[in-house]
Structures are given as C-alpha cells and as structure tokens.
Amino acid sequence: MESSDAAPRRGRPGYDQSSMLEVIVEVFTDHGYDASSLGMIANRLGLSKSAVYHHFASKAEMLEIALERALGALERVFDEAEAEAQAGSAPGGAVGQIREIVRAAVLVACAQQPYLILLLRLHGNSEVELRALERRRALTARLRAIFERARSEGALRDDLDPGLAARFTFGLVNSLVEWYRPDGPETPEALADAVLAYVRSGLRVNEVADFR
Amino acid sequence: MESSDAAPRRGRPGYDQSSMLEVIVEVFTDHGYDASSLGMIANRLGLSKSAVYHHFASKAEMLEIALERALGALERVFDEAEAEAQAGSAPGGAVGQIREIVRAAVLVACAQQPYLILLLRLHGNSEVELRALERRRALTARLRAIFERARSEGALRDDLDPGLAARFTFGLVNSLVEWYRPDGPETPEALADAVLAYVRSGLRVNEVADFR
Numbered sequence: 001m002e003s004s005d006a007a008p009r010r011g012r013p014g015y016d017q018s019s020m021l022e023v024i025v026e027v028f029t030d031h032g033y034d035a036s037s038l039g040m041i042a043n044r045l046g047l048s049k050s051a052v053y054h055h056f057a058s059k060a061e062m063l064e065i066a067l068e069r070a071l072g073a074l075e076r077v078f079d080e081a082e083a084e085a086q087a088g089s090a091p092g093g094a095v096g097q098i099r100e101i102v103r104a105a106v107l108v109a110c111a112q113q114p115y116l117i118l119l120l121r122l123h124g125n126s127e128v129e130l131r132a133l134e135r136r137r138a139l140t141a142r143l144r145a146i147f148e149r150a151r152s153e154g155a156l157r158d159d160l161d162p163g164l165a166a167r168f169t170f171g172l173v174n175s176l177v178e179w180y181r182p183d184g185p186e187t188p189e190a191l192a193d194a195v196l197a198y199v200r201s202g203l204r205v206n207e208v209a210d211f212r
Numbered sequence: 213m214e215s216s217d218a219a220p221r222r223g224r225p226g227y228d229q230s231s232m233l234e235v236i237v238e239v240f241t242d243h244g245y246d247a248s249s250l251g252m253i254a255n256r257l258g259l260s261k262s263a264v265y266h267h268f269a270s271k272a273e274m275l276e277i278a279l280e281r282a283l284g285a286l287e288r289v290f291d292e293a294e295a296e297a298q299a300g301s302a303p304g305g306a307v308g309q310i311r312e313i314v315r316a317a318v319l320v321a322c323a324q325q326p327y328l329i330l331l332l333r334l335h336g337n338s339e340v341e342l343r344a345l346e347r348r349r350a351l352t353a354r355l356r357a358i359f360e361r362a363r364s365e366g367a368l369r370d371d372l373d374p375g376l377a378a379r380f381t382f383g384l385v386n387s388l389v390e391w392y393r394p395d396g397p398e399t400p401e402a403l404a405d406a407v408l409a410y411v412r413s414g415l416r417v418n419e420v421a422d423f424r
Binding site for chain 2: 029030031032034035121123125157159160161164165167168170171172174175176178179186191193194195197198199
C-alpha cells in the first residue's frame with residue numbers, strides 16, 4: 001500500500017537479516033517483485049539504500065533467500081517422509097505417507113505464509129524466479145511419485161490420475177495462504193485436520209456407494 | 213516478458229475490444245497490474261496510446277472489464293444452481309448442487325483462465341480491485357451457505373466446517389488456472405470429473421472405515 005511506503009518505520013531497533021526480510025517480502029507482495037524498487041524497500045525499512053546493501057547484495061538475493069524459506073521447508077517435508085518410508089517406520093503405506101505430507105505441508109503453509117505467497121505469485125521474469133519454479137515442479141513430481149505408489153498398492157481410486165491428484169493436493173494446500181490468519185479462529189493443526197477430512201476418503205479405493 | 217514488449221504485434225488486423233483485452237491481460241499478468249503502464253500496453257498492442265484510449269477510458273476500466281469476465285461467469289454458475297434448486301429441478305439436494313457448482317466452476321476456470329489468473333493475483337491497491345475482492349468474498353459466502361444446507365440435510369461430515377469446506381473448494385478449483393493448458397492432455401470436462409473424484413466421498417457423512 002502506498003500509505004505504508006510513505007510511513008517508514010523509523011526509530012526501530014537494528015534489524016537483523018531475518019527481520020529485514022519480513023519487511024522486504026511485504027513490499028514484494030504489495031507491489032509485485034518486478035515493480036518493487038530498492039528505494040521502496042529502503043523507505044519501508046526506514047534505512048538508507050547503502051544500509052540495505054550491507055545486508056543483501058541485490059534485490060535478486062533478497063528474493064532468493066525469501067523463496068528458500070518456503071521451498072526449503074517444503075523440501076524437508078518430503079525428505080523426512082521419504083526417510084521414514086525407507087526406514088520402514090511409516091505406517092499406512094503410500095496413502096499414510098500422503099497424509100503425513102499433507103499435514104506437514106499445511107503447517108509449513110501457515111508458518112511460512114508470506115514466503116509461500118511470494119513463491120506462488122512469481123511471474124518468472126528472472127533467473128532466481130525460474131529456478132524457484134523448477135523446484136516447485138520437482139516437489140509436485142515427488143508427490144506424484146507417491147500417488148503412483150499408492151495406486152500400485154491398490155490404495156488409490158482408479159478414476160484419479162496420480163499427476164492430477166498431486167497437483168490438486170498442492171493447489172488445495174497452497175490456497176490456504178490466501179486467507180489464513182495467524183490470529184484467526186483456526187490453529188494450523190486444526191486446518192491440517194480439516195484439509196485431511198476434506199480429501200479423506202476421496203482418495204480411497206473402496207467406496208461403498210456414490211453419494212448422489 | 214521483456215522480449216515480447218519489445219516486439220509489438222504490428223500489421224495485425226484491427227482489434228476489437230475483446231481481442232485487445234486478451235493482450236492487455238497478458239501485460240497485466242506478466243508484470244502485475246500496478247507495474248503495467250499504458251506505454252507498455254500500447255507497445256504490446258502495436259498501437260498508439262490514443263488508439264488504446266479510443267477503446268478504454270483508463271487502465272482501471274481495462275481491469276474492470278477483464279475481471280467481469282471471471283466474476284460474471286462465476287456468479288452465473290451460482291445464479292443457475294440456485295434457480296434450479298428453487299424450481300425443484302436439482303436432484304441430490306445440497307450435495308448434488310455442490311457437485312454441479314464444482315463442475316461448472318472448473319469449466320469457467322478453463323474458459324476464462326487469463327481473467328481468473330488476473331483476479332487471483334490482485335493486490336487490492338485500487339477501488340476496482342477492492343470491489344472485485346468483495347465479489348470474490350460474496351461467492352465464497354454463497355458456497356458456504358450451500359455447504360451449511362448440506363450439513364442441515366445430514367449430508368456433510370460432522371468434522372468439516374462449512375466455511376472451510378467452501379474455501380477449500382474454491383482453492384482447489386482456482387488452483388487449476390496455474391497449470392491448465394487449453395492444448396494439454398486433459399479436457400475441461402475430464403478435469404471437472406477428476407476434481408469431483410478427488411473430493412467425492414470426502415464430503416460424505418457416511419464413512420465405513422478410516423483409510424489408514
């Protein structure tokens with residue numbers, strides 16, 4: 001919003017890189033990455049441009065570090081789920097693994113909300129953006145592989161394509177960042193339960209009857 | 213993309229307002245609405261600024277007409293579903309109505325994809341944007357009311373809040389515009405079937421067993 005650009009946060013205690021990043025991501029999200037200038041960022045922080053450059057080499061570096069918060073957290077969700085599966089400590093087969101991933105991804109969406117919003121709104125006009133979009137595609141491919149295993153275990157509905165199921169699942173989880181509020185009525189854990197309830201039996205192979 | 217800004221489409225036959233709008237929405241989506249200037253738009257169209265002004269009074273008017281394509285189409289989906297329910301010609305109660313709305317909304321998402329992408333990425337920095345976001349909220353409220361009726365008919369899971377179910381449903385349908393391609397392998401009708409399969413029984417009240 002223009003009004004907050006005109007009201008820099010002077011007199012705040014010194015920023016560390018992490019708290020600067022929060023403010024920078026607000027600017028990126030309000031105006032889009034392309035339209036955000038270093039002047040706008042310095043102004044919103046109440047700092048000189050050279051003070052900002054003390055912490056970040058470039059606007060592209062700010063974006064890269066911010067996107068890492070979302071992408072790194074989501075990649076760890078998959079790393080952990082896959083390590084558990086390899087160690088044989090994941091009950092419920094591939095469908096159980098999908099449930100664990102959905103739950104953990106909802107928690108990431110809530111915890112890293114501003115960084116995930118930034119990721120989801122990228123236009124792909126720079127190298128940093130293109131690399132981030134490639135990492136997003138890799139995450140979808142990992143989820144698709146687990147849905148394919150669920151199908152080979154006989155646990156996925158025949159009429160649901162694993163690739164579509166992976167995209168729908170990320171679409172659903174990612175959409176939370178559009179309206180989730182940390183001070184709202186739902187805790188991240190309750191939201192994770194609700195998402196799982198929403199898709200709970202839709203993925204199952206055994207249906208007793210159509211519900212129309 | 214910068215490269216296409218530098219390559220205006222000269223020598224094209226005369227534009228009507230609708231074909232101009234397609235190109236304008238590409239500019240808005242590539243750069244964000246805030247960062248898109250009339251100069252960029254005229255350049256991408258290969259027209260003078262005054263020729264663009266012959267068709268649109270302002271950038272805000274372009275945005276308003278573009279958003280109407282997405283919002284008007286979604287509002288008609290609800291108008292028709294509600295008219296059918298009032299006429300008593302909607303089988304399957306509220307859950308059947310939700311299915312019809314999901315199916316029709318997927319078709320709108322595919323048919324109006326560029327306009328829906330624009331709607332979903334608004335930053336809310338102008339009056340036109342704020343009115344559009346208000347209409348989006350009204351659509352969610354209408355879907356919530358139908359989920360509430362499904363619950364009162366005993367057809368919705370007890371552990372699923374109708375307001376969350378409405379948001380999840382729009383989140384899932386809206387996410388299609390991020391990756392849907394008109395020349396891709398899935399027809400809009402097949403995507404609608406897949407979305408319904410994904411959430412099919414997750415909404416039902418009667419479950420025979422947990423699937424873990």
